[in-house]
Amino acid sequence: KTGTFDFLGFTHYVSESRNGKFRVKRKTSRKKLQKKSREIHAQIKKERHKEISVQVKKLNEILVGYYHYYGLTDNSRSIGLFYREVEKTLYKWLNRRSQKKSYTWEGFREMMKQHPLAKPKIYVSIYA
Secondary structure, X not given: OOOOEEEOOEEEEEEEOOOOOEEXXXXXXXXXXXXXXXXXXXXXXXXXXXXXXXXXXXXXXXXXXXXXXXXXXXXXXXXXXXXHHHHHHHHHHHHOOOOOOOOOHHHHHHHXXXXXXXXXXXXXXXXX
16 A cells, blocks of 8 residues: 655545546545644633524534535545534533533434534535
């Protein structure tokens, strides 16, 4: 297997396409994914006392910007992982606000229907 390299926030690697040919694929660099996850964690922690609608609006701005940059062909797994990380972090910090009124995952999902987070989306198809 050939090596990989990081450039512009992506890890570039060689893999097979669906039709069996070799091509360069891209996924979010591990360092950038961890850094952005820490930033999201700090953002949610900083604004944990605000209303949920305000928090989700700010998170959606960050998420959409992230998806626009990292939403490339072959990177859906990484942006999906980032989305789940944001969701888990928000769940954790909302549950820390009160011991009596904490969410179960079912209750959290119901609340998220009223205040949805931006879903991951591939914005750029490199090979189309």
